[in-house]
Structures are given as C-alpha cells and as structure tokens.
Amino acid sequence: MAPEHSARIGFIGLGVMGRAMAHNLLGAGFAVTVWNRSPAACEGLVAAGARRAGHAAEAAACDVLVTMLADDDAVRAVVDAHDLITAMPDHGVHVNMATCSIECAREMTARHAEAGRDYVAAPVLGRPDIARAARLNIVAAGAAHAVERARPALTAMGQNVWPAGDEPHRANAIKLAANFMLVTAVEAMGEATSLTSAYGVEPADFLEIITGSVFAAPAYLGYSGAMADRDYDNPEGFRLALGAKDMNLALAAARAEHVPLPLAATARERLVEALAAGEADLDLSVLAEGSRRAAHLDDRD
Structure with a gap:
C-alpha cells in the first residue's frame, strides 16, 4: 500500500x-x-x-x-x-x-x-x-x-x-523554562508532603487532596502516585539525572541573559543531593525522599 x-x-x-x-x-x-x-x-x-x-x-x-x-x-x-x-x-x-x-x-x-x-x-x-x-x-x-x-x-x-x-533557540528556551517549573513543582510537592507527614498525615491522603483540588494539573498528578507509594523505580518516568541536566541548562540560559532564578538554584541543590544519594536513574518524584531525609521523618517514632 x-x-x-x-x-x-x-x-x-x-x-x-x-x-x-x-x-x-x-x-x-x-x-x-x-x-x-x-x-x-x-x-x-x-x-x-x-x-x-x-x-x-x-x-x-x-x-x-x-x-x-x-x-x-x-x-x-x-x-x-x-x-x-x-x-x-x-x-x-x-x-x-x-x-x-x-x-x-x-x-x-x-x-x-x-x-x-x-x-x-x-x-x-x-x-x-x-x-x-x-x-x-x-x-x-x-x-x-x-x-x-x-x-x-x-x-x-x-x-x-x-x-x-x-529563531529555533526560542523553542529550547521554552522547554527549559517548562522543565524548570516542573522540577520546582515536584520539589515543592515533596516538601509539602514532608510537612504534613511530620504531623501524622499519610502522604497518600495529602496528595489525594491537593491533586483533586488546587493542584489538579498534570505536573502534580503525574508524580503524586510515586510519592504516595514511595516507589520511584519507573523505567518510563522522567529520570532525575535528566531533570538535573535540564536544570543546569536553564540556569546557564538564565546567566547568559542576567535573569535571576533563585528557585532553580535551590532546586538544583536538592537534585545534587539526590544524585549523591544514588538516585540518578529513579523517577523525578524521588525528590520527595530528599525532603524526608532532611526532616529525619523515617527516624521519628
């Protein structure tokens, strides 16, 4: 045919x-x-x-x-x-x-x-x-x-x-900006889940509430399930190493045009911590574990 x-x-x-x-x-x-x-x-x-x-x-x-x-x-x-x-x-x-x-x-x-x-x-x-x-x-x-x-x-x-x-580079600027927003959204969701966990709220309960209300968006819905289950081994997910690469590219683009990205700099530090913890090949939602480690949640009674 x-x-x-x-x-x-x-x-x-x-x-x-x-x-x-x-x-x-x-x-x-x-x-x-x-x-x-x-x-x-x-x-x-x-x-x-x-x-x-x-x-x-x-x-x-x-x-x-x-x-x-x-x-x-x-x-x-x-x-x-x-x-x-x-x-x-x-x-x-x-x-x-x-x-x-x-x-x-x-x-x-x-x-x-x-x-x-x-x-x-x-x-x-x-x-x-x-x-x-x-x-x-x-x-x-x-x-x-x-x-x-x-x-x-x-x-x-x-x-x-x-x-x-x-100008082709404009499309890349948009993609880098989008991935900057995605990484910071996932990091924010992980930190918020740690905050509520410290007060006895189950991660799945908190994540169900926010993804069914004020944050019912793909960026949150796509990563909340892994956070709730603390299961980050997803061969088809967005690997944390790629998120780190894109954050570095976004920061380089920002420096070139003198654009401050303070949230990106903070998120990059959490990405570096996750890379050091051996989490490079896990799904980006594993950022939540960095927040848990920082709060020593798994060590609490």
Whole structure:
C-alpha cells in the first residue's frame, strides 16, 4: 500500500520516547527510515513497516529528518560523526526534538544555515505514555516554511504544535523554562508532603487532596502516585539525572541573559543531593525522599 503522506521521514534516536514517536509516524502513513546507535532499538519499528537505514546519513537523506537524542553531546556526536547536515537534501529540514541548550540550538542553526539547510527546534512536553498516545505538546521554532514542511509529521506525534517564532533557540528556551517549573513543582510537592507527614498525615491522603483540588494539573498528578507509594523505580518516568541536566541548562540560559532564578538554584541543590544519594536513574518524584531525609521523618517514632 502506498504511504498516506508523500514526505519521507528519517528518524534517529530510538529511546523510549523516540520509538513511540516513530511508531506514530508509521501509524499516520508516513514512510519512515530509522537509525539508532544501538541497532536493536530498530527491530520493532522495522517489523511495523519502517525501513532500516544502513547508516545515519541514509536516514538524513529524507524530506524531514527527526532526531530525538539525549542531550547536546549526543546531538553533536551524531551530526558530526555521520556528516548529517551534508547528507540532507537541499529541500530537507532537520527537526531536532531533543532538550538542548540555547548554545547548542544557536550552533546547529548557524551550521545548517551555512550549509543551506533548514533547521527547526521542536522539543516536546510529555512522558512516554503521552508519546505513545500521540498527545505530546510540541514547541516548534524555525523559519516558517520549514516549520510548515515539518508540521504534518509533528501533528502525527502530538496533540498540539505550539509556534515559538523563527529563531529555533526560542523553542529550547521554552522547554527549559517548562522543565524548570516542573522540577520546582515536584520539589515543592515533596516538601509539602514532608510537612504534613511530620504531623501524622499519610502522604497518600495529602496528595489525594491537593491533586483533586488546587493542584489538579498534570505536573502534580503525574508524580503524586510515586510519592504516595514511595516507589520511584519507573523505567518510563522522567529520570532525575535528566531533570538535573535540564536544570543546569536553564540556569546557564538564565546567566547568559542576567535573569535571576533563585528557585532553580535551590532546586538544583536538592537534585545534587539526590544524585549523591544514588538516585540518578529513579523517577523525578524521588525528590520527595530528599525532603524526608532532611526532616529525619523515617527516624521519628
């Protein structure tokens, strides 16, 4: 059967989020070529109808190249090692959906422009379950014609595509600001739960009240269950190490424009404490344990 969409999509970066997003592109009728540094991640997508690229440059030789990589270093490593910008066709657009620094976004924008290629930053708001349901919120910034060329693919992966202007780094600024708010919200919820616990209130009872009333929002609802159960081992959660990375990027962006972020600095200290406690690979909600440790709640009678 012929693909529903004429645009050919190359997809690089098949972690938990990337795999879900690529599956949705296939489900929407796109012809998708996939590549990943760990080849085994391609298997399920190939079985679902994707074409396996022999090398990363082959995936870049498509109408829309989507990359969903972990961080700045991963983006630079893949782009440079495989000369992806040169491998793109003249009409191609690179849609970088990773959470990157402002510096990396500006660098990638300049490098693509120098080569005569289009670059769009389109970081996502949402966790793997949201990605699987194609309900991501996607913040897209870049030249208007490039965003429009990528829009059908973006729409297949998310419920909203939020325009953020023609400078790609603006989308990254929004994503970093959103993750700053998320981390501080989770930290505040953990601290508040420790406060009520000190007075004999069960965490589950307090969290049920606040998430059913004044804080009935995804940022709280998504993390309250793990806090209530004190069960933070969620392979599909937002790893604390990534939260720490994003907080550092937000603080770097703030310093560059002389914007004070006192809450971010405080939250980063709690993140550093959690990293030192060996909690890097646990869900971000484990921040609640830092508050409990500070209050010695587990040592009380």
